Amino acid sequence: MGKLLVLGCVAIDTVRTPFGEATxxxxxxxxxxxxxxxxxxxxxxxxxxxxxxxxEHVEFLRRRKIDLTGLERRKGKTFRWQGEYTDQLxxxxxxxxxxxxxxxxxxxxxxxxxSPDMLFLGNIDPELQMDVLNQVKRPNVVACDTMNFxxxxxxxxxxxxxxxxDVLIINDGEARALxxxxxxxxVAKDVLARGPKRFIVKRGEYGVLMFTDQHVFGATAFPLETxxxxxxxxxxxxxxxxxCLSATRDFSEAGFRRAIIFGxxxxxxxxxxxxxxxxxELDYKDVESRxxxxxxxxxxxxxx
Amino acid sequence: MGKLLVLGCVAIDTVRTPFGEATxxxxxxxxxxxxxxxxxxxxxxxxxxxxxxxxEHVEFLRRRKIDLTGLERRKGKTFRWQGEYTDQLxxxxxxxxxxxxxxxxxxxxxxxxxSPDMLFLGNIDPELQMDVLNQVKRPNVVACDTMNFxxxxxxxxxxxxxxxxDVLIINDGEARALxxxxxxxxVAKDVLARGPKRFIVKRGEYGVLMFTDQHVFGATAFPLETxxxxxxxxxxxxxxxxxCLSATRDFSEAGFRRAIIFGxxxxxxxxxxxxxxxxxELDYKDVESRxxxxxxxxxxxxxx
Numbered sequence: 001m002g003k004l005l006v007l008g009c010v011a012i013d014t015v016r017t018p019f020g021e022a023t024x025x026x027x028x029x030x031x032x033x034x035x036x037x038x039x040x041x042x043x044x045x046x047x048x049x050x051x052x053x054x055x056e057h058v059e060f061l062r063r064r065k066i067d068l069t070g071l072e073r074r075k076g077k078t079f080r081w082q083g084e085y086t087d088q089l090x091x092x093x094x095x096x097x098x099x100x101x102x103x104x105x106x107x108x109x110x111x112x113x114x115s116p117d118m119l120f121l122g123n124i125d126p127e128l129q130m131d132v133l134n135q136v137k138r139p140n141v142v143a144c145d146t147m148n149f150x151x152x153x154x155x156x157x158x159x160x161x162x163x164x165x166d167v168l169i170i171n172d173g174e175a176r177a178l179x180x181x182x183x184x185x186x187v188a189k190d191v192l193a194r195g196p197k198r199f200i201v202k203r204g205e206y207g208v209l210m211f212t213d214q215h216v217f218g219a220t221a222f223p224l225e226t227x228x229x230x231x232x233x234x235x236x237x238x239x240x241x242x243x244c245l246s247a248t249r250d251f252s253e254a255g256f257r258r259a260i261i262f263g264x265x266x267x268x269x270x271x272x273x274x275x276x277x278x279x280x281e282l283d284y285k286d287v288e289s290r291x292x293x294x295x296x297x298x299x300x301x302x303x304x
Numbered sequence: 305m306g307k308l309l310v311l312g313c314v315a316i317d318t319v320r321t322p323f324g325e326a327t328x329x330x331x332x333x334x335x336x337x338x339x340x341x342x343x344x345x346x347x348x349x350x351x352x353x354x355x356x357x358x359x360e361h362v363e364f365l366r367r368r369k370i371d372l373t374g375l376e377r378r379k380g381k382t383f384r385w386q387g388e389y390t391d392q393l394x395x396x397x398x399x400x401x402x403x404x405x406x407x408x409x410x411x412x413x414x415x416x417x418x419s420p421d422m423l424f425l426g427n428i429d430p431e432l433q434m435d436v437l438n439q440v441k442r443p444n445v446v447a448c449d450t451m452n453f454x455x456x457x458x459x460x461x462x463x464x465x466x467x468x469x470d471v472l473i474i475n476d477g478e479a480r481a482l483x484x485x486x487x488x489x490x491v492a493k494d495v496l497a498r499g500p501k502r503f504i505v506k507r508g509e510y511g512v513l514m515f516t517d518q519h520v521f522g523a524t525a526f527p528l529e530t531x532x533x534x535x536x537x538x539x540x541x542x543x544x545x546x547x548c549l550s551a552t553r554d555f556s557e558a559g560f561r562r563a564i565i566f567g568x569x570x571x572x573x574x575x576x577x578x579x580x581x582x583x584x585e586l587d588y589k590d591v592e593s594r595x596x597x598x599x600x601x602x603x604x605x606x607x608x
Contacts, residue, residue, distance in 0.1 A: 300599075
């Protein structure tokens with residue numbers, strides 16, 4: 001088992017969905033990612049919080065055995081996001097974003113973080129992502145996420161970063177914006193020609209597609225009777241995915257497919273409750289049990 | 305192999321998509337359904353056309369070995385539908401509908417159609433669907449489709465029909481309208497409690513879900529580089545699905561899952577060209593080959 005390093009944000013979220021509201025709760029891409037990954041592997045976290053960040057959240061991450069040496073605590077307030085989901089829960093409407101300490105965040109990497117086996121560059125400025133990548137010994141697998149704000153605003157920096165990474169993990173809307181093309185198979189060809197060896201497209205309640213030069217893998221999402229809050233589902237997916245890869249170090253097509261399913265499993269739990277509440281009560285037996293349920297969900301006999 | 309009876313409409317379509325336009329071409333739910341099913345089994349067709357219906361289309365259906373005794377030719381014009389797809393091709397915008405001979409259509413069933421092994425009641429007035437069901441010896445499997453127009457306008461007639469059928473096949477928007485609920489798992493529970501033993505939800509480019517009391521099957525759709533016209537995809541799916549069941553007569557869960565994949569295979573071909581053009585050039589080897597591609601697309605190893 002190698003070490004998994006994640007760069008991202010830790011946040012205080014306020015979220016409203018048709019099924020309730022959560023005010024000033026734990027959130028942030030790196031929080032969801034590292035918590036999900038911690039079910040599989042050792043995680044080193046790089047992020048920043050403000051003076052107001054509740055100690056109980058630090059304690060929660062510590063209990064998940066996440067290395068918090070790289071969790072910087074700075075003067076000022078923690079990054080805050082406020083959002084709302086309506087109807088079918090597919091689209092978050094951002095009501096308010098307060099960058100706070102994130103605004104001037106320049107990641108510094110503790111010495112014992114500098115030889116990670118795997119690296120996940122969460123959604124931040126692609127120049128910061130590149131900066132972190134340049135500060136570590138080249139990991140076996142580098143994956144990154146991004147968002148439309150950077151796709152539209154820092155396109156060149158993003159293309160430069162893509163030349164240096166192994167796996168791009170974004171959602172379908174971002175994929176279409178990145179490729180300036182609605183057909184995802186065409187977008188995948190474009191992305192794969194620019195550097196990444198794998199391109200993973202998250203499609204919310206519909207599941208995930210993974211493209212390589214030679215294969216396409218389609219994983220449907222788990223149909224859930226209770227979906228309370230989709231916040232963090234994508235980051236949880238990435239955490240389960242990279243966590244599984246880090247644990248197995250199986251970088252074959254079959255190994256990547258297994259990781260996709262474990263990522264989907266973790267995401268399917270996250271959306272069942274607000275914030276990270278569902279992950280708090282979970283143990284690895286639940287994870288394996290839902291993996292097997294995914295197999296039953298999708299299995300069909302091949303032609304003889 | 306049993307006989308498969310289909311009730312539905314045969315139409316002349318005019319369709320515009322971002323990839324072109326097709327004017328006054330062959331269309332209609334029963335046309336797509338029976339053509340797809342004809343790759344697997346013998347099909348008896350019940351539908352109506354007008355005096356203007358081109359002989360070449362009749363000839364095409366005849367070459368597919370579809371029994372056309374029940375294809376009534378009446379005074380007046382053939383049913384016409386005009387539609388447009390934009391952007392991601394998920395939603396058809398109806399520009400014009402001319403019912404023509406469909407307006408006064410009362411299906412009469414030729415004697416040699418009256419003991420079908422399987423019956424598909426395509427999307428028409430649920431009272432006509434019930435009428436046809438009452439006129440035949442109870443088939444082994446009865447499936448039906450419907451649309452929001454009947455869900456909203458003839459809800460009671462539809463619930464009555466559902467008591468008598470085995471499989472309901474509708475799309476996700478229709479499912480949510482029928483169940484008056486956005487969560488599909490909850491809609492499925494409601495539908496299954498009202499009669500049907502299986503509930504199949506078509507989700508366009510995202511694939512299909514099949515619910516029973518005991519199982520859920522999730523099949524992702526085949527990612528295609530060329531999608532020209534989604535018209536008829538749902539009916540083609542139903543045709544491949546029922547055609548496969550009719551050919552295998554395997555009514556186990558595994559048999560139904562295989563049928564779902566064959567339906568998905570047929571639909572994946574249909575959308576690659578306008579009208580039924582892709583199905584015209586297809587042979588069964590192509591169908592089997594894409595079935596195997598579906599297996600490669602979705603396969604992952606279970607936990608040991």
